Amino acid sequence: MKAVKEIVRALGGAISLCACLLGATPASAESGVVPNAIRLGQSAPLSGPLADLGTEYRDGALAYFKWLNSKGGVHGRRIELVTLDDGYVVERTVDNARKLLDADATFAFFGMFGSANYAALMPLIGERAMPSFAPYTGADELRAKPSPTTFWLRASYGDETEKIVDQLTTLGIDRIAVFYQNDTFGLAGLSGVEKALKKRKLGVLATGVYDKTKNDVGEAVKSIGTADPQAVVMISTYKPTAAFIKQMRLAGRMPQFFALSVVGYKTLQAELGAEAAGIAISQVVPYPWSGATPLVREFEALPKEFLPKAGVTYTTFEGYIAAKVFAEALRRAGPQLTRERLLFALESMRPYDSGGFSVGYGPGDRLGSRFAEVTIVGSGGRLMR
Incomplete structure (x- = not known):
């Protein structure tokens, strides 16, 4: 294991795990793997400002894992997802990760939440050469850091903001302001808007920032309102977003x-009610209703006992997709499961179509998907494409 960790660190994004695997003896007691189960670990906000998102993502993943376990799991092993609540607090995320590694014997991280949270985790992930799949953050700067054992699923904030700016400028709208959160998440989104506008020889008209620990948007309203923009791109969670609007x-x-x-469309709509009509929201997975793709039909057809409490939402659907892709990697890794075999299996997925949503990885490529589209809240509260 020590030799593999050194190879992973030395090669950065271009892991050459094949050589390691050919000369390795399968581990009989890989951490988090027992004859009948594979234990995954997640730190997510089950309380606090992102509680709905954290819960929905976890429940979407569990929907797939429970269904898969009912069919015998992967190579005869059940998949167990242990989720610890961090309340969207960075320090709690790090504490949870250490507990998952040391006390709970976790095989891999799955769906770790938050940009600043994940930034704080990356040194630990690198130190332990820990597989980490589908972190729930789109921060481009995190993707730019060498982290060969992190495999992203969702598109980046740069991909989302590029799609938004492209749509706006195509319509002749160029007076664009940015409302953002004062942390890694907010700065990543702001940078994405700036880059998209610069590509079109434009600049941000005005900015407004808020402290995520206070959610006071008054100063941001003044600075952006004074500039009288045609559009505002909001890099924010649902409560400050609703207050700002x-x-x-x-x-x-x-x-x-x-x-x-x-x-989070559902939480924002609940906060704003009828005032949500007309708000546009970028999305990083396909439209999850009306049988739009084979993957959607598969999700909708799950037995009731497996369906998430929140039902079908973009976030439960994203969790479901992440679980399905990860389970496919476990299948490809084979019955003699080790972390090294998992990493090699993930790196070899180029591409994998999960049923209308494709992801792809490779040597030095950990981005997964760059899919992004813009939806709008209709007058009846339903999202439209």
């Missing part, structure tokens, strides 16, 4: 509002 409208400002996928 309400206060902008009270101030007589009626720009087009665009939010990123992590805002």
